[in-house]
Amino acid sequence: MTQATLIDGKAIAASVREEIGRRAQELQAATGKRPGLAVVLVGEDPASQVYVRSKDRTANELGFHSVKHTLPADTAEADLLALIETLNTDPDIHGILVQLPLPGHIDESKVLRLIRPEKDVDGFHPVNVGLLNAGERDHALVPCTPHGSLILLKRTLGADLSGKTAVVVGRSNIVGKPMASLLLAESCTVTIAHSRTRNLPDVIRAADIVVAAVGRPEMIRGEWIGKGATVIDVGINRLPAPELGEGKTRLVGDVAFDECLDHVGAITPVPGGVGPMTIVMLMANTLTAARRQLGLPEDK
Numbered sequence: 001m002t003q004a005t006l007i008d009g010k011a012i013a014a015s016v017r018e019e020i021g022r023r024a025q026e027l028q029a030a031t032g033k034r035p036g037l038a039v040v041l042v043g044e045d046p047a048s049q050v051y052v053r054s055k056d057r058t059a060n061e062l063g064f065h066s067v068k069h070t071l072p073a074d075t076a077e078a079d080l081l082a083l084i085e086t087l088n089t090d091p092d093i094h095g096i097l098v099q100l101p102l103p104g105h106i107d108e109s110k111v112l113r114l115i116r117p118e119k120d121v122d123g124f125h126p127v128n129v130g131l132l133n134a135g136e137r138d139h140a141l142v143p144c145t146p147h148g149s150l151i152l153l154k155r156t157l158g159a160d161l162s163g164k165t166a167v168v169v170g171r172s173n174i175v176g177k178p179m180a181s182l183l184l185a186e187s188c189t190v191t192i193a194h195s196r197t198r199n200l201p202d203v204i205r206a207a208d209i210v211v212a213a214v215g216r217p218e219m220i221r222g223e224w225i226g227k228g229a230t231v232i233d234v235g236i237n238r239l240p241a242p243e244l245g246e247g248k249t250r251l252v253g254d255v256a257f258d259e260c261l262d263h264v265g266a267i268t269p270v271p272g273g274v275g276p277m278t279i280v281m282l283m284a285n286t287l288t289a290a291r292r293q294l295g296l297p298e299d300k
C-alpha cells in the first residue's frame with residue numbers, strides 16, 4: 001500500500017523558475033541590466049561538461065547574460081586566478097561559478113576564496129559559510145542543493161518547520177553541513193550523521209525530517225525511517241541496469257525508495273526530486289546577487 005506523497009521536484013522547480021524569469025524581467029526593466037552569470041570549466045570531465053552546458057542553457061532561457069569559460073585541463077593555477085580577478089571586476093557579471101572538481105594541480109580552496117563573496121553564487125566562500133552559520137542567511141548566498149532541498153521541505157510541510165527533529169546524513173561542505181545550518185535556522189532540532197555515527201538506523205528513526213546526502217546507493221533502508229517522516233534524498237548514484245539493455249544505467253538515490261512508500265509521509269524520487277531544484281537555485285542566487293550589486297532591495 002502506498003501512502004507516501006511524492007515530492008515533485010520537477011514541478012516545484014518549474015514554478016520557482018517561472019518566478020525567477022519574471023523577476024529577471026523586472027530587474028531589466030528597472031535597471032537596464034540582466035543578471036549575469038559566468039561559469040568556468042577547467043578540463044574535460046564529461047559530467048562537469050553536462051552540468052556546465054545545462055547551467056549555461058538555463059541562464060540563457062531565463063534571459064540572463066551568460067558567459068561560459070572553458071579552459072584546458074593543464075591550465076596553470078595563476079591563469080585561472082587571473083580569470084577570476086577579471087570576472088570579479090566585470091560589472092556585467094554578478095555571479096561566478098567554478099565547476100568542481102578542479103584538476104589536481106589547482107588548489108580548489110584558493111580559487112574559491114578568490115571569488116568575491118557577493119558574486120559567489122555557489123555559496124562556498126568562507127564569508128558566505130560564516131554568514132549562514134551566524135544566522136545571517138539573508139545576507140549570504142546559500143549553497144544551491146541544500147537551499148533547493150529546504151524549499152521542497154517547505155512546499156511539503158508548510159513554511160514553519162520549527163520544533164521538528166531533523167537528521168542530515170552526510171557532513172560535506174557542499175550539502176550536509178549547509179543543510180544542517182539551514183534547518184537549524186528554521187528552528188529544527190538537528191542531528192548530523194556521518195560515517196562514524198553509531199546506530200545510524202536508530203538515529204534516523206527518531207526524525208520527522210530525513211535528508212540523505214551520502215552518495216551510497218540505497219544505503220538508507222525503509223525500515224530505518226519512521227512512520228510519517230518526510231524524506232529528502234539528495235543522493236545521485238548511477239547503477240548498471242542490464243534489464244534496460246546492454247550498457248544501460250539507471251539513477252538511484254541514497255534511500256531505498258520502494259521500501260519507504262508504505263509508511264513515510266512524503267519522499268523525493270531520484271531522479272526528479274532534488275536534482276531539478278539545484279540548477280534553479282543557482283539562477284535564484286544569480287538574481288539575488290545581481291539585485292544586491294545593483295542596489296535593489298532584498299528579495300523576500
Ligand code: NDP
Pocket residue numbers: 145169170171172173174175176193194195196197200213214215216234235236237274275278
Ligand atoms: P561527499 O562524498 O562529499 O559526502 C558524503 C558524506 O556521507 C560524508 O560526510 C560521509 O561521512 C557520509 N557517509 C559516507 N558513508 C557513510 C555511511 N556508511 N554512513 C553514514 N554516513 C556516510 O558527498 P556530497 O555531500 O558531495 O554528495 C552526497 C550525494 O549527493 C552524492 O550522491 C552526490 O552525487 C549527491 N549530490 C546531489 C546533488 C543534486 O543536485 N541532487 C548535488 C550535490 C551532490 P564522513 O564525512 O564521515 O566521511
